[in-house]
């Protein structure tokens with residue numbers, strides 16, 4: 332895969348117009364665009380369709396978590412939009428993940444599962460009644476997601492190696508929390524450089540502000556692609 336194709340740019344902006352401006356500057360330089368809850372709630376499925384109709388790869392990052400029947404039909408709708416990646420919370424359980432996987436089967440859409448949100452720490456997991464250590468919970472949920480039919484997981488840089496060891500080479504690992512050396516960390520506490528994430532075994536890197544917040548997003552994307560090329 333061309334290193335650029337591994338880059339997924341998070342369009343964390345408040346509406347379709349600023350998103351279009353970013354897409355205009357980055358098209359052809361990155362592999363996909365991520366539409367998350369903020370942009371989807373503001374601009375809706377019409378904007379997702381606008382991107383996919385123009386030939387852009389889209390990761391629809393809505394992290395579905397509901398009863399299996401509801402998630403199965405929501406994921407079917409997401410696949411109909413022509414998205415390449417959609418995701419659910421692995422905590423929704425085997426039947427829910429399997430329903431989502433069924434809706435992706437035969438489409439061009441791949442299903443990812445979120446294991447434990449990176450915003451959790453051991454104390455906040457205990458607070459919601461999950462006493463496991465985070466790496467154990469991540470490993471357990473990644474395996475559950477794989478057995479239920481997910482194509483991969485979203486994982487922080489420090490979880491890449493353990494998931495790769497648990498789930499094998501064909502399982503997709505999509506990693507946010509990427510910061511080029513010297514870049515602002517923002518609110519990412521446990522960041523890795525693009526090269527380190529790739530070497531640890533990530534398939535795709537989700538990158539937002541290091542590309543979108545600077546004066547020249549295209550140059551930032553090119554620099555990260557060059558770093559991946561070296562790695």
Ligand code: C5P
Pocket residue numbers: 341343367448449450485486487507508509517519537538539540541
């Ligand atoms: O701007 P930045 O590179 O931090 O953006 C990272 C993107 O990845 C954001 O859209 C964020 O919501 C998402 N994400 C994350 N950590 C996770 C899951 C998703 O940063 N565990």
